[in-house]
Amino acid sequence: xxxxxxxxxxxxxxxxxxxxxxxxxxxxxxxxxxxxxxxxxxxxxxxxxxxxxxxxxxxxxxxxxxxxxxxxxxxxxxxxxxxxxxxxxxxxxxxxxxxxxxxxxxxxxxxxxxxxxxxxxxxxxxxxxxxxxxxxxxxxxxxxxxxxxxxxxxxxxxxxxxxxxxxxxxxxxxxxxxxxxxxxxxxxxxxxxxxxxxxxxxxxxxxxxxxxxxxxxxxxxxxxxxxxxx
Amino acid sequence: xxxxxxxxxxxxxxxxxxxxxxxxxxxxxxxxxxxxxxxxxxxxxxxxxxxxxxxxxxxxxxxxxxxxxxxxxxxxxxxxxxxxxxxxxxxxxxxxxxxxxxxxxxxxxxxxxxxxxxxxxxxxxxxxxxxxxxxxxxxxxxxxxxxxxxxxxxxxxxxxxxxxxxxxxxxxxxxxxxxxxxxxxxxxxxxxxxxxxxxxxxxxxxxxxxxxxxxxxxxxxxxxxxx
Numbered sequence: 001x002x003x004x005x006x007x008x009x010x011x012x013x014x015x016x017x018x019x020x021x022x023x024x025x026x027x028x029x030x031x032x033x034x035x036x037x038x039x040x041x042x043x044x045x046x047x048x049x050x051x052x053x054x055x056x057x058x059x060x061x062x063x064x065x066x067x068x069x070x071x072x073x074x075x076x077x078x079x080x081x082x083x084x085x086x087x088x089x090x091x092x093x094x095x096x097x098x099x100x101x102x103x104x105x106x107x108x109x110x111x112x113x114x115x116x117x118x119x120x121x122x123x124x125x126x127x128x129x130x131x132x133x134x135x136x137x138x139x140x141x142x143x144x145x146x147x148x149x150x151x152x153x154x155x156x157x158x159x160x161x162x163x164x165x166x167x168x169x170x171x172x173x174x175x176x177x178x179x180x181x182x183x184x185x186x187x188x189x190x191x192x193x194x195x196x197x198x199x200x201x202x203x204x205x206x207x208x209x210x211x212x213x214x215x216x217x218x219x220x221x222x223x224x225x226x227x228x229x230x
Numbered sequence: 231x232x233x234x235x236x237x238x239x240x241x242x243x244x245x246x247x248x249x250x251x252x253x254x255x256x257x258x259x260x261x262x263x264x265x266x267x268x269x270x271x272x273x274x275x276x277x278x279x280x281x282x283x284x285x286x287x288x289x290x291x292x293x294x295x296x297x298x299x300x301x302x303x304x305x306x307x308x309x310x311x312x313x314x315x316x317x318x319x320x321x322x323x324x325x326x327x328x329x330x331x332x333x334x335x336x337x338x339x340x341x342x343x344x345x346x347x348x349x350x351x352x353x354x355x356x357x358x359x360x361x362x363x364x365x366x367x368x369x370x371x372x373x374x375x376x377x378x379x380x381x382x383x384x385x386x387x388x389x390x391x392x393x394x395x396x397x398x399x400x401x402x403x404x405x406x407x408x409x410x411x412x413x414x415x416x417x418x419x420x421x422x423x424x425x426x427x428x429x430x431x432x433x434x435x436x437x438x439x440x441x442x443x444x445x446x447x448x449x450x451x452x453x454x455x456x457x
Contacts, residue, residue, distance in 0.1 A: 068453055124404040131401055134391030144387050147450045148401065151380070154446065155405045158439055162408040165415055165431055 008210050015207040018200035022048070022193075030193040042100045044193050048201035050093040050118075055205065056086025057121065061153025064146035076142035077216035079149060080132075085208050087125045089201075094118055113163035120159050124152040138223070240325035244333020248307065249340060258306045262345045266299040270353060284357055289417035292353065292361075293373070293410055296346060300377055301399045303341050304385040307334065312389045321455055331382065331451040338378045346370055365420035365429070372436045373413035376443060380406050383447040386454050412436050 026044040033040035063079035097115065098108045109115065128148050135141040186194060235243070252258055273291045311317040320330050350370075354361045381402050388398040412432035419429040 068450065120404050120407055127400045127404060130393070130397060131387065131391060134393045134397055136392070140390065143453045143456065144390075147383075147387070147453060150450070151384075151405050151443070151446065154442060155408060158408040158435070158442070159411075162411040162415075162432070162435055165412070165435075 004214075008207070008214075011203065011207040011210065015200075015204040018203045022197045022200035025193040025196055029189065031187060031189050033190075036100075036104055039100055039103045042096050044197040045201075046093055046096040046100060047194065048197040049089045049096065051198055052201045052205035053086045053090035053093055055202075056082040056089070056209075057125070057153060057156065060086070060125075060149040064149035064153070067142060067146040068150075073138070073142060073220065074217075076145065077220065078213055079145065081209055081212035081216055083125050083128055083149065085205065085212060087122065087129075089205070090118065090122050090125075094122065113160055116163050117156065117160040121152070121156045124156065128152065234324055237326055237329050240323070240329035241333045241336065244320070244330055245336045245340070248334070248337030251310075252337075252341065258303055259341055259344060261306065262299045262303045262341065263348060265302055266295050266345055266349050267352070269295045269298055270349070270356070274356075281358070284359055285422050286418060288353070288357070288359055288361075289414045289421055292349075292417065293414050295349065296342070296370075296374070297377065297403070297406075297410060299345055299349075300342055300374075300381060301402060303345075304338060304378070304381045304402075305388070305395050305398050307338055307341070308382075308385040308389040309394065317455065318457075321457070327452045327455060328448050330455070331386075331447060334386075335378055335382045338382055339374060342374045342378055346374065359421070361421075363420050366417055369413055369416045369420065369433070369436070372433070372440060373409055373417075376409040376413075376436060376440045377406055379440065379444045379447055380409075383451060383454065386451070408435065408439050412439070 022044070026041050030041060030044065032038060059082040060079050063075050063082060067075040067079060094115075097118075101110070102108050128145065131148055132141050132145050135144060270291065273294070277287060277291070311320065321327070323330075350361045353359070381398075384401045384405070385398055388394055388401060391397050412435040415432040416429050416436065418424075419432070
């Protein structure tokens with residue numbers, strides 16, 4: 001077994017530090033929002049986890065294509081790692097969003113396009129794992145997983161467009177908003193915390209991603225050794 | 231004799247095989263039909279379909295019925311191939327694999343259309359709504375193509391898994407939500423007589439979805455049936 005690379009160890013520590021600093025910045029350093037009050041602090045982690053969650057889903061669709069072209073098992077391991085981490089992060093995003101929505105919108109959940117798309121996307125990737133769990137042959141499992149990751153990655157933006165045919169109340173913080181949406185703006189300090197949270201979660205994502213890929217490689221090794229014994 | 235039949239010929243051969251098998255046993259169609267009737271009856275009680283609100287909810291009830299009946303048909307049509315080893319035979323044929331996919335799509339679509347053609351007049355009769363609206367029929371055509379196109383690909387994956395029948399709806403529904411949403415939106419637009427500017431966006435979305443997913447299925451079907 002190859003020892004853990006030093007760079008990965010550094011990343012492990014870096015992500016712990018980043019998480020602590022980001023928590024401090026979000027809970028203490030960031031100014032309290034005027035309208036929403038303390039609960040707005042959840043926003044920094046909400047965006048951070050959403051960003052890495054989406055990143056992983058996009059990765060998995062691209063890795064699905066790479067696997068289908070190359071048929072190299074290593075890409076399947078990377079794809080599973082991306083989906084698995086993103087499912088967890090995305091779930092955290094949804095929960096944090098619900099915590100924010102309770103005081104802000106006076107409800108835990110609304111059928112807004114973003115919320116609905118997020119829920120459906122999460123279900124797509126839960127289905128992804130159910131599909132994989134039902135197939136024993138590793139090659140077939142990898143092929144089906146790749147095809148399904150590709151389909152899921154394509155359908156998510158179309159789902160968003162389909163639901164947008166109805167009106168949205170989700171605040172738009174980055175980028176242009178259309179006239180009927182409330183636009184929130186951030187002060188300078190908030191922006192610092194916001195970008196640090198994005199950075200922190202990117203580091204955490206890379207660290208977990210790397211560890212999970214290593215775990216996948218070790219799992220594959222164990223499978224191979226088992227087959228050799230039998 | 232030509233050894234490698236053309237793509238169209240191969241596709242039509244698969245369609246002919248499916249249709250003649252189905253018209254002899256009629257097990258798939260009768261199951262889908264009876265099931266659709268039951269779903270409509272259950273909705274009647276579950277939603278208390280009042281005459282005043284019927285127009286708005288009819289599109290939703292119809293599409294839910296089609297979606298449920300569709301999974302039943304898709305599951306069955308692929309399970310038959312798998313159980314009796316027909317799929318291996320099909321794969322051995324010296325034809326492009328995507329011809330098999332399109333053949334299955336066309337025959338599944340045919341079953342879906344037959345069910346829809348029977349359900350629509352019965353629904354109109356039971357609830358006193360005129361569903362014979364050319365716009366609605368167009369939406370049903372487009373929606374069914376998208377649904378069956380993705381469904382056939384996913385059904386051929388699901389039958390190869392351990393949990394097969396249970397797996398198909400779980401795999402299929404989150405992916406076809408754009409189809410169902412825009413189909414419901416466009417259908418209820420046509421039923422309530424909404425202006426065309428309101429109906430066009432979901433209709434365009436349906437067309438785009440169909441093109442994208444039929445192309446993806448065309449490219450990936452090979453990988454799904456490969457042994």
